[in-house]
Amino acid sequence: MEGGRRISLNSTEEMGQAFTPMELFLIALAGCTAMDVQWIMDRQRQKVDKLEVYTKGIRRDEDPSYYESVDLEYVLQGPSIRKEAVERAIRLSMDKYCSVKAMLKENVKVNTAYRIEGPTEPQRKPAGGRQAD
Numbered sequence: 291m292e293g294g295r296r297i298s299l300n301s302t303e304e305m306g307q308a309f310t311p312m313e314l315f316l317i318a319l320a321g322c323t324a325m326d327v328q329w330i331m332d333r334q335r336q337k338v339d340k341l342e343v344y345t346k347g348i349r350r351d352e353d354p355s356y357y358e359s360v361d362l363e364y365v366l367q368g369p370s371i372r373k374e375a376v377e378r379a380i381r382l383s384m385d386k387y388c389s390v391k392a393m394l395k396e397n398v399k400v401n402t403a404y405r406i407e408g409p410t411e412p413q414r415k416p417a418g419g420r421q422a423d
Contacts, residue, residue, distance in 0.1 A: 312349070312357070319400075320345045320362060322390040326383035327364060327376075334375045340367040357398050364404040364417070371406050380404060380417040 298308040309317070320343040331338045342365045347357040366376060380402050384391055391400060402417035 312347070315357070316345045316347055316360065319360065319388070319390045322388045323362065323380075323383045324364075326387040327379045330379035330382055330387075331366075331371075331375060334372075334379070336368065336371055336375045338366050338368045338371065341365070359399040359401065361401045361403070364402070365407060366404065367407045369408060371408060373406060376404050376406060377417055 297314070300306075300308045300310045300313075324341055324343045327343075328338060328341055331341075344363045344365070345360060347360040349355045350358050364376070364380060384400065384402065394400065404417050
């Protein structure tokens with residue numbers, strides 16, 4: 291990599307202490323879309339105090355055991371966040387801006403959901419009521 295940056299990968303000596311390449315893929319997808327969602331929310335004048343993305347993937351049983359599906363759950367905290375703004379931000383990230391998602395094409399099903407946390411009880415909704423391909 292440019293700049294001499296390094297990352298440790300899981301090996302027999304480091305089991306459970308470092309990431310596997312497949313875990314790094316999930317991190318790349320979550321990070322890419324989180325940056326998009328935050329940027330889009332800012333442009334929609336939505337104050338987001340905290341944004342977290344949780345991800346998990348289901349892998350094939352046979353080799354190569356790539357992800358068949360990935361779940362992303364966005365958790366946003368902030369005053370008066372509009373659900374329509376969140377749904378739009380996630381949709382734009384998945385359909386237009388996230389380069390990592392674009393590389394998946396139709397090979398991996400990506401399911402999205404979100405939760406808005408604020409001064410009231412948390413709201414849990416599927417993102418746009420749909421499933422992204």
